[in-house]
Amino acid sequence: MDKFTTLTGVAAPMPLVNIDTDMIIPKQFLKTIQRSGLGKNLFDEMRYDQQGNEIPDFVLNQPAYRNAEVIVAGDNFGCGSSREHAPWALLDFGIRCVISTSFADIFFNNCFKNGILPVVLPQEAVDALMEDAKKGANARMTVDLESQTVTTSDGQSFAFxxxxxxxxxLLNGLDDIGLTLEKAAAIDSFEATAGQARPWV
Incomplete structure (x- = not known):
């Protein structure tokens, strides 16, 4: 998992409330167990029409936001079913941070396990960040995990x-496997000792 320290990038404004996991990655794309390749289907039903053509009005189809790394969203982001494909799709597209007033619990937890930082801020702060995001590609937002701040393009800062x-x-790029591997020496020692004590196992 990639480390998350400081991110400075374009933020896409998505003021919708209750953006659920089926909107993030529709059910027909859940057949894969690969974490890569899902970015092209992120928000599929909002990004494309029934013929597969891009819907120009959708924010991530607009030139200013095609390389967005942050989403500023409405309340209750990631609600719905508990599919881990949702953070996989966000990450594969290039989103490393989502900012909202609240998140669904399972989605919130899955973000951390996949290298995405979900930031919870009061409504007034999210409103200010939403307005900054609407400025487009020239307005680059900074998310600093070490100092726990989000800073707008004009220098307004919010602590989270x-x-x-x-x-x-996140700072050390440790997912569940990485955390386990930190104990590799202790695990190897245990297995060696157990193997001598119970060679039949």
């Missing part, structure tokens, strides 16, 4: 809270 353990994992 994050669990210390989750912060440690």
């Amino acid at each position: 809270e994050v669990d210390a353990f989750r912060k440690h994992c």
Whole structure:
């Protein structure tokens, strides 16, 4: 998992509330267990018409936001079913941070496990960030995990809270497998000792 330290990039404004996981990655794309390749289907039913043509009005189809790395969203982002494909699709598209007033619990947890930082801020702060995001590609937002701040293109800064353990994992690029591998020496020692004590196992 890639480390998340400081991100400066374009933020896409998505003021819709209750953006659920089926909107993020529709059910027909859940057949794969690969984490890559889902970015092209991110928000599929909002990005494309029934003939597969891009819908020009959708924010991620607009030239200013095609390379967005941050989404500023309405309340209750990631609600709906618990599919881990949702953060996979966001990450594969290039989104490393989502900012909202609230997130669905399972989606929130899955973000941290996949290298995406979900930032919870009060409505007034999200409103200010939404307005900054609407400025387009020239307005680059900075998300600093170490200092726990989000800064607009004109220097307005907002502090956010994050669990210390989750912060440690993101800063060091540690998913569940990475956390286990940190204990590799202890695991090897246990297996060696257990193998001698119970060679029949």
